[in-house]
Amino acid sequence: MSYYCASGFADWLKFERLEMKNIVVVILAFSLLSRSAIAADGNQTPKHLVLAFYKLALTDFKPKEAFAEYVAPDFIEHSADSPSGTAQSTVDFLTQLIKTSPQPKWEVVRAIAEGDMVFLHVRFTPAAGASPIIVGEIFRVRNGRIAEHWDIIQHSPEHPVNPNSLF
DSSP states (O other), X not given: OHHHHHHHHHHXXXXXXXXXXXXXXXXXXXXXXXXXXXXXXXXBOHHXXXXXXXXXXXXXXOHHHHHHHHEEEEEEEOOTTOSSSSHHHHHXXXXXXXXXXXXXXXXXXXXXXXXXXXXXXXXXXXXXXXXXXXXXXXXEEETTEEEEEEEEEEEOOSSOSSOSOOO
């Protein structure tokens, strides 16, 4: 009988060790994945900062709040749509675009980062059923804030000659 108990205990101990290994693996994986969004100095990486900004500004339709949270005070806008090239003129433009678009939808298709530069390939649809507009967004991040922005905008051709998707 004591042999059976010892054997049962050994099986239980093996099971507990296996469970503990699984827990450790899950914690380690979570830790590594969550750290990929954090830079060495403890701040968000430029890519994750820009994606968070973009979500708040354009997916959640809160450009004013996004600029307050993520944009540097000396932000420079290079877009032709921003009259003075400042953060405020860009907030005003985006707020008006959101108001005048029946059902605006921004979808980030790709996000690429190198150093302090982040590029977004975006599908913007101003209304349900409308042809999407292809947008290239380029951001420069400095000291954990968005410092500059450029964009490239292309309307979808009605009859593209290239069979490959623009997205």
